[in-house]
Amino acid sequence: MRTLHIALLTLALTAACGKGDSPHPVETTGPAPTTNAAPATPATAAPKPETTAEAKPVQHVEIQIATVANTMTFDKTKLTVPAGAEVHLTLKNNATMSTLGHNWVLVKPGSQESVAANGLKLGEPAGYIDVRDKNGLAHTGLAKPGETTDVTFTAPTEPGDYPYICTFPGHYMMMKGVLTVTP
Numbered sequence: 219m220r221t222l223h224i225a226l227l228t229l230a231l232t233a234a235c236g237k238g239d240s241p242h243p244v245e246t247t248g249p250a251p252t253t254n255a256a257p258a259t260p261a262t263a264a265p266k267p268e269t270t271a272e273a274k275p276v277q278h279v280e281i282q283i284a285t286v287a288n289t290m291t292f293d294k295t296k297l298t299v300p301a302g303a304e305v306h307l308t309l310k311n312n313a314t315m316s317t318l319g320h321n322w323v324l325v326k327p328g329s330q331e332s333v334a335a336n337g338l339k340l341g342e343p344a345g346y347i348d349v350r351d352k353n354g355l356a357h358t359g360l361a362k363p364g365e366t367t368d369v370t371f372t373a374p375t376e377p378g379d380y381p382y383i384c385t386f387p388g389h390y391m392m393m394k395g396v397l398t399v400t401p
Contacts, residue, residue, distance in 0.1 A: 277303040279373075280332075284310040285320050285393075290384070295395035297382075299373045308368040311361035320389070321345055321356045321367070324382045324397055329353035334383060334390035346385040355380065377401045 277300050285295045301303055309322045319342075325333045336348035345360035356371035374380060377399050384393035 221366045226382045271316040276394050279305045281307040285312045286314045288313050290389045290393045292318045298398045300377045301377050301399050301401055303373045305373050306370045309358045309361055310366045311363055313363040319360050319362050319386050321360045323354055323385050324380055326353045330381050330383050330390055337385040338387055374399050
């Protein structure tokens with residue numbers, strides 16, 4: 219009896235799911251389907267998804283960068299990401315001296331000095347970052363010694379070399395590196 223019950227349940231589920239692969243005929247009511255149906259018109263046809271050779275899935279990149287003890291240096295001075303990638307960068311401040319706060323700021327080429335100067339004008343409450351400065355492309359917050367900070371940003375779409383710096387007062391001249399954006 220249990221086997222019969224399972225067989226009937228399987229048959230019912232198969233019919234309900236539209237899988238007419240059952241050896242038992244399924245009765246239908248209504249008119250038989252026709253084969254001379256009019257072709258769909260553009261007004262009723264489902265739009266085809268546009269495909270282009272340029273459409274690529276967004277790549278996700280994780281970057282870990284740190285400071286070197288009580289120096290004004292990053293442990294990595296060369297980073298590489300694909301153009302347009304979503305980048306999650308984590309900065310660990312390994313300093314132990316309370317006077318060595320650090321951040322990570324990606325800038326347009328040739329703008330390191332002006333970005334650092336604009337951040338300096340706003341001071342520590344702003345993390346030494348002027349968010350209105352169009353030359354700053356992405357930045358972490360200010361990390362005090364022993365702290366970690368992070369940022370998620372979209373890499374530039376134009377391939378090239380983009381400098382990154384620390385804008386804590388006096389650091390940008392020595393605490394720097396290059397993010398290479400590849401096609």
